[in-house]
Amino acid sequence: MKALILVGGQGTRLRPLTINMPKAMMPVLNRPFLEHAIRRLAGYGIREIILTQGHLSQPIEGYFGDGGQFGVSLRYVVENSPLGTAGAVKNAEKHLGDRFLVLNGDVFTDLDLAPMIRFHRERKAVATISLTPVEDPTRYGLIETDPSGRVSRFLEKPSPDQITTDMINAGTYVLERRVLDGVPPQTQWSFERQLFPSLLESGQRVFAYPSPAYWMDIGHPKDYFQLNIDLLKGRSSQHIPARPDEVSLGEGSQVDETARLTGPALIGRSCRIGPKVTMSGPTVIGDNCRLDEGAIIEESIIWHDTHIGAGTRVVRSIIGEGCHIEAGSIVNDSVLGDNVTVAAGHRLKVGSRVWPGKTVGGEDKGDDTA
Ligand code: GDD
Ligand code: MG
Numbered sequence: 388m389k390a391l392i393l394v395g396g397q398g399t400r401l402r403p404l405t406i407n408m409p410k411a412m413m414p415v416l417n418r419p420f421l422e423h424a425i426r427r428l429a430g431y432g433i434r435e436i437i438l439t440q441g442h443l444s445q446p447i448e449g450y451f452g453d454g455g456q457f458g459v460s461l462r463y464v465v466e467n468s469p470l471g472t473a474g475a476v477k478n479a480e481k482h483l484g485d486r487f488l489v490l491n492g493d494v495f496t497d498l499d500l501a502p503m504i505r506f507h508r509e510r511k512a513v514a515t516i517s518l519t520p521v522e523d524p525t526r527y528g529l530i531e532t533d534p535s536g537r538v539s540r541f542l543e544k545p546s547p548d549q550i551t552t553d554m555i556n557a558g559t560y561v562l563e564r565r566v567l568d569g570v571p572p573q574t575q576w577s578f579e580r581q582l583f584p585s586l587l588e589s590g591q592r593v594f595a596y597p598s599p600a601y602w603m604d605i606g607h608p609k610d611y612f613q614l615n616i617d618l619l620k621g622r623s624s625q626h627i628p629a630r631p632d633e634v635s636l637g638e639g640s641q642v643d644e645t646a647r648l649t650g651p652a653l654i655g656r657s658c659r660i661g662p663k664v665t666m667s668g669p670t671v672i673g674d675n676c677r678l679d680e681g682a683i684i685e686e687s688i689i690w691h692d693t694h695i696g697a698g699t700r701v702v703r704s705i706i707g708e709g710c711h712i713e714a715g716s717i718v719n720d721s722v723l724g725d726n727v728t729v730a731a732g733h734r735l736k737v738g739s740r741v742w743p744g745k746t747v748g749g750e751d752k753g754d755d756t757a
Contacts, residue, residue, distance in 0.1 A: 388433060390433050390437070390489070390490060391436070391476055391479060391483065391490070392411075392438050392489075393472055394410070394411040395440050396410060396492075396493070397469075398410035398606075401413070401607065401611065402740070406724055406743050407743055409440075409442065409444075410493050410606075411492045412446050412447060413605065414690055415614060416627055416671060417653060418628060420493070421438075422457065424492065425459055425461075428459065429457060429458040431500050431501065433459070434460055436460070436461050437482050438461060438462070438464070438492075439466065439478065439479055440466070441469045462482055464478060470573070470574070470576065471576050472576075473576040474574055474577075478572070486564070487561075487562060488559065489560040490559050491558030491604070493558075493606055495601075495614055495623070497600040498517055498557065498559055498598050498600045499598070500559070507594065507596070511592060513562070513566050514562050514586060515595070516538065517596050517597075518554045519557040519597070520599070521555050524552070524554075525546065525550070526544070527544070527556060528541060528555055528556035530542075530595055531551060532554070537595075538594060541556070554595070558604065570582060603617065608722050615688055616669040618631075619653065619669045628653070631651060634668070635652070635654065637655045638657070639656050640656060641658070642660040643663075646660045647666070648660070649668055650668045652668040652671070653672070655673045655674035655675070655676065658674070658676045659676075659677045664682050664684070665682075666683075667685045670685070673690045673708070676691070676692065676693050679694075679714070680697045680698070682695045682699045683701070683702075685702045686702065687705070688705045688706070689705075690708040691708050691709075693707075693711075694710070696714035696715070699713070699715060699717070703720045704722065704723070706723045707723050707743065708726070711728045712728075712729045714731045715732040716735070718735045718739075719737045722739070723740075723741045724741060724742050724745075725743040727744070727745050728749075730746060732748070
């Protein structure tokens, strides 16, 4: 069976992290999010994967190539303008078989695919939608089912007074190709707001497959952050490039003997952790990072090639690639895009979101948030 992964969204809620990088390429434990998803599909014996892309397609193709290195064969279908979730699948229709899997490209899940596919076949469904329980269904697609597990209602982003269940669309579908007959070609079309409701209206067999397996949509910085924490704490059963609850150190990295590192933490390759650095987990440090003397890092995610100056303090923050957090500065509860400089001694406003390439603090007194 082939799988199609939707990776064409703009990642708006994750800005500034997604200005230069597609959401699917954001590092999770120092490897692109999508790599986890592709390795998982390969583990199920799924060898042919179609990636439907829009915004920022080059970084994905540049990293994954033909997929051979990851045990799969990849095909890229690029949209000139966003076609929406169902429109994107329609656009790739000629590459799909009679039955296929569709995955939202920003969901990390341990959902067991084999029984879901079996369930779909046994029910003779045209579409089977995976479900997961969440605390706040208003952020997702709410799904009501009848006692036989058949979907009776689909409500995308319900308002609080419309909540009747905590079960939502978990973003993995098994579909029969004929459902795409209801999608006009080259037209923006949504599974959630158009195709699924219309299948229900016409009485087609749409089933729900609930699962308590680990699940996280990384659409918001706090969810992206939480996924990294959960993985470091061993809350998913998938193989990860770190030892749960410990400090894992990448090849070629050096830690000064006076540094104090408390896990769980993952430090990438070729990092330099200087004297008297204090790191308290959960923390992820990318490849080629340098942490100078006395820097304090608490519960933070730092991407590749970033420099943390002496005596700085970084707490509960996400720092993009190639940043310079200069000596003595303080970054708290903030999200910094790529190549940001925080000038020496600057105390960044709590809750800042800093756009790529900006310098904040110092003589030019740059704005913290734009
Ligand atoms: N190719 C392509 N083209 N992909 C798209 C497009 C498009 O026009 N629009 C969105 N996508 C991709 C996104 O990149 C993402 O991987 C996936 O489709 C879902 O889009 P999101 O923007 O992340 O949607 P959401 O998180 O608000 O809601 C969706 O996911 C929830 C579960 O995580 C819906 O499917 C909800 O019903 C669901 O509960
Ligand atoms: Mg999402």
